Amino acid sequence: MSSDSFSPSHAIAPRLAAIVFILLAGVLTGAQLGKIAPLIPWYRNEVGFSLVEAGWLAAILGIFIALAALPAGWFIDRIGLKRSILTGALLLAAGGIALALAETPVAIFAARLVEAVGYLALCVALPAILADISPVNWKGPVLAIWSGFVPLGFATSDFIALAMLPLYAPPAYLLTMVLLFAVLAAGALWLVSGIAVSAPAGATGGVSNTLSLPVVLVAVAFGAFVVLSVSMFTFMPTFVAGDGAHFLVSAGVVALSVPVGNILASVLVRGRGAGYMARLAVFGFAVSAATAVPAFTLADPVLATVSVLALAISGALVASAQFAAIPFITPRDGSVPVAIGLVCQAGGLGTVFGPPLAASVVEAFGWSGFGWFLSAVAVAGLACMLPILSRYPAAKASAADAPRAP
Known part of the structure; x- marks a missing residue:
């Protein structure tokens, strides 16, 4: 039975839970893009970045999307949605933890590059799996909500920064941001694991x-x-x-x-x-x-x-x-x-x-x-x-x- 065919006996609740967790994980994915903006003064004053370098640090994730989102879509189609989400989540989490612990400019940029690869995979694979597992009448509404993941992510990172930075050091804020993402991504992956996707990896035309x-x-x-x-x-x-x-x-x-x-x-x-x-x-x-x-x-x-x-x-x-x-x-x-x-x-x-x-x-x-x-x-x-x-x-x-x- 495909994701668009629902009988009364078909369990909708697990699918709805998976959709909700994917959307929330998407917002926290967008928050990883926005989390650098509140820290630009700190990176300049404490780490020694110029304003241009801090700007590049904030923009790396977006640049990866500009350069490689289409090839990423092809690759995700080849290896499958679930595997792509798992890989992207692991890379984004690993890069985020490394970024929180990094102290030198080289280590900071290296961690951000790892984050960027994971971010690229998730920005394509998460909405794709939403389209796959949603019933036909849900596809449009769910993807309409997904489209706001970046502004909602920026708002989330801003609010968390406003709450944490007066009390805690920036590394604690960065670690909190990535751990929140990891929890939601893990929940989404667990819920999706029990739902069949409509097409196996590499089955479509490319x-x-x-x-x-x-x-x-x-x-x-x-x-x-x-x-x-x-x-x-x-x-x-x-x-x-x-x-x-x-x-x-x-x-x-x-x-x-x-x-x-x-x-x-x-x-x-x-x-x-x-x-x-x-x-x-x-x-x-x-x-x-x-x-x-x-x-x-x-x-x-x-x-x-x-x-x-x-x-x-x-x-x-x-x-x-x-x-x-x-x-x-x-x-x-x-x-x-x-x-x-x-x-x-x-x-x-x-x-x-x-x-x-x-x-x-x-x-x-x-x-x-x-x-x-x-x-x-x-x-x-x-x-x-x-x-x-x-x-x-x-x-x-x-x-x-x-x-x-x-």
């Missing part, structure tokens, strides 16, 4: 059979979303600290509004097909395009605040709809891990190149130019999603939308 036009378009559109989102949240604190900002809430509150979009999308996509998900992404991009300029130009505090909150929530709606669509647009002889790898790699490239490009726009054209830049990126993402609408016209899930198991 890269050539996966990279259909819809998959490529969603990947490019996701890259556009990441450029928009990362650029906005990277420079929003600077904007808020300046004289031109009129928001009624802090940049942190705006960031905390992102899960609203993830949850909303998870509700909306339940029982829907790829066409509806594409329309939801188009709607989200349209809202982003319409609100980006007002958010960074309006002097009215209420309108500016509403605009920036709509911009943040609509972006989350876009990402959630795109991730939810992946198993539905992957060709039947293709591979969901490979498709996820391509989408993640496009997002990683957006993470690397988006902020420098946005910074050059701010320097040349000011904050109004920044708003127009974000709006233009949203329009580009919207344009990438439009061809998918004609290919998947049905709003409800149909036979054409039947998801391909990994």
Whole structure:
């Protein structure tokens, strides 16, 4: 019986528990990316890193995604999801423990590189196994929630740092972060061990059979979303600290509004097909395009605040709809891990190149130019999603939308 076929006698509770633990392990995976940011002053003052070196330490995990997520998806498809998650979890945990204990710059960077390999594997394998073990009506909602694992991970690392760093040394904080991940990953692996996956390792068609036009378009559109989102949240604190900002809430509150979009999308996509998900992404991009300029130009505090909150929530709606669509647009002889790898790699490239490009726009054209830049990126993402609408016209899930198991 496949993960999409459920009789009344089929035990749903263990599968639901596995999904919950995988999602929680995903949040703590994202937290390993964000855990360095609160420690940058410590790495500079105590370890002797320059600001650039500390920045590289924080960015290594994201750079691995930008460089190798697609090949990682192919490799994960070859060796299997469960084995990939186990390997990734062991590497991330080992690297995290080593990072907490490391004292020299060489040891610190070496530990972070080990973490990066594990992080790369988990960023592809965890959503792929969610797509595999979820019933068909759960796939979209579960992947919509998964899409928020990085911002939720950053928020988690920030809150734990806020609670621990005034009382404990940074190594204790780093050790806590990795142990929390290890506990959740172990629980997820234990729960998944009793659930059969739909396809054995290496049973799918690989890269050539996966990279259909819809998959490529969603990947490019996701890259556009990441450029928009990362650029906005990277420079929003600077904007808020300046004289031109009129928001009624802090940049942190705006960031905390992102899960609203993830949850909303998870509700909306339940029982829907790829066409509806594409329309939801188009709607989200349209809202982003319409609100980006007002958010960074309006002097009215209420309108500016509403605009920036709509911009943040609509972006989350876009990402959630795109991730939810992946198993539905992957060709039947293709591979969901490979498709996820391509989408993640496009997002990683957006993470690397988006902020420098946005910074050059701010320097040349000011904050109004920044708003127009974000709006233009949203329009580009919207344009990438439009061809998918004609290919998947049905709003409800149909036979054409039947998801391909990994």
